[in-house]
Amino acid sequence: MSNKIKIGISVGDINGIGLEVILKALSEESIYEHFTPIVYGHTKIASYHRKALGMGDFTFNVINSASLANPKKANMINCWEEDVKIDLGAINETGGKYALLSLEKATADLVSGEIDALVTAPINKHNIQSDTFKFPGHTEYLQEKSGSNDVLMFLISENLRIGVVTAHIPVKDIAASITKEKIVNKLMLINQSLKKDFWIEKPKIAVLGLNPHAGDNGLLGKEEEEIIMPAIQQAFDKGVICFGPYSADGFFGKGSYKQFDAVLAMYHDQGLIPFKTMAFNTGVNYTAGLKFVRTSPDHGTGYDIAGKNLASPTSFIEALFAALHIIKSRREQEELLRNQLRGGGKLVETAFDLKDDAN
Missing domain, CATH: 3.40.718.10 (Isopropylmalate Dehydrogenase)
Structure with a gap:
């Protein structure tokens, strides 16, 4: 056999x-x-x-x-x-x-x-x-x-890995679906997967904001200050090396993703549009967790x-x-x-x- x-x-x-x-x-x-x-x-x-x-x-x-x-x-x-x-x-x-x-x-x-x-x-x-x-x-x-209990939609390619907090839900439901607990759980899953599945000893993870310009200090939305930043801090306290929230357009436009082992996007298209732009026909959808x-x-x-x-x-x-x-x-x-x-x-x-x- x-x-x-x-x-x-x-x-x-x-x-x-x-x-x-x-x-x-x-x-x-x-x-x-x-x-x-x-x-x-x-x-x-x-x-x-x-x-x-x-x-x-x-x-x-x-x-x-x-x-x-x-x-x-x-x-x-x-x-x-x-x-x-x-x-x-x-x-x-x-x-x-x-x-x-x-x-x-x-x-x-x-x-x-x-x-x-x-x-x-x-x-x-x-x-x-x-x-x-x-x-x-x-x-x-x-x-x-x-x-x-929880899984992560994790898009992976040779040069880019992107996970999403919310996946297949309507856009109108995204903001209400994003919680501190959910972000922390997804960061823990990414961190675990990078170590276990990709042999990265000390992975560094970027977290995107939800609103344009990552909320612009609350002017364009409160989710960054009230939910995303506290989640990043809680995950960091649990041993996850994570930073943000970053404004999605500038983050990808300036190539900042190259400085990280993975990126956590807040919703499906925020993560998949840049991923498929850069890795279409070579990328893979992996279900972590x-x-x-x-x-x-x-x-x-x-x-x-x-x-x-x-x-x-x-x-x-x-x-x-x-x-x-x-x-x-x-x-x-x-x-x-x-x-x-x-x-x-x-x-x-x-x-x-x-x-x-x-x-």
Whole structure:
């Protein structure tokens, strides 16, 4: 039996570009040197997309259980039996139904330990809604399955990492949703993730303001003085090296983000607009705070280009390798902790000196 890391892949909306980027990514033979991919979908659906892309020589190894995966091939677990009509580019009930079946099976295997990590292809947050999925997106669904008290939507790339305090909520609800406790919790999650998942010994985190010019000393809003600054101080007192609040426009415009290991934005677009401007097609969405590892590409379903062989697999490949590196990082730290306990208390911090290429 192979000890190679197993990465599960949910197919997302079958009418979008999910399967296109999956097939393109898995056609890179070099990835099989690093991990074993297991796709949760159906071979007939994959064949339809494969033919549309002209990838006639690509095949899946069909298995009934993740434990039977071939470490040298792309593996497929069929998650349904019936024939399914694909309508590329269409937003319909079919796309959501089978995206959910794929996600449910992959998540069940992730929770049970059959796979080591999960990479999710894009879903449509509307057509996936059902009696068993009443969530704003993947993040909230996986938080419930993990049993985690809090999670962080963490966008990561080679040069930039951005977390958000509030994620998939209407803009009109943002200010009322931001509390000191929530900011402190997100800062703690970022700090923990940077240490545990990215091997940064003493991470430095920037915190953005909510209002224009970070409130301009209360002239443009009181949230900075009454909520954000006290939260930064409380997190700092807990050992998190964090600073701010910074005015978002100037912070990114002057390149100040380069001085920090991560940035905490107050809401979705405040963080994702600069991130996607600088790292589109190379960035990864990582859900920090889960009891397992989940990543995804930083793009959506791409209905407008579905079936046209235009989708880039770069972000999906980055998501696969981000999951791989995070799993390896966690395992190495667990091993170092075991060695510490066996060796009578050698400082865990020495682990960071041994890891200079974790990212």
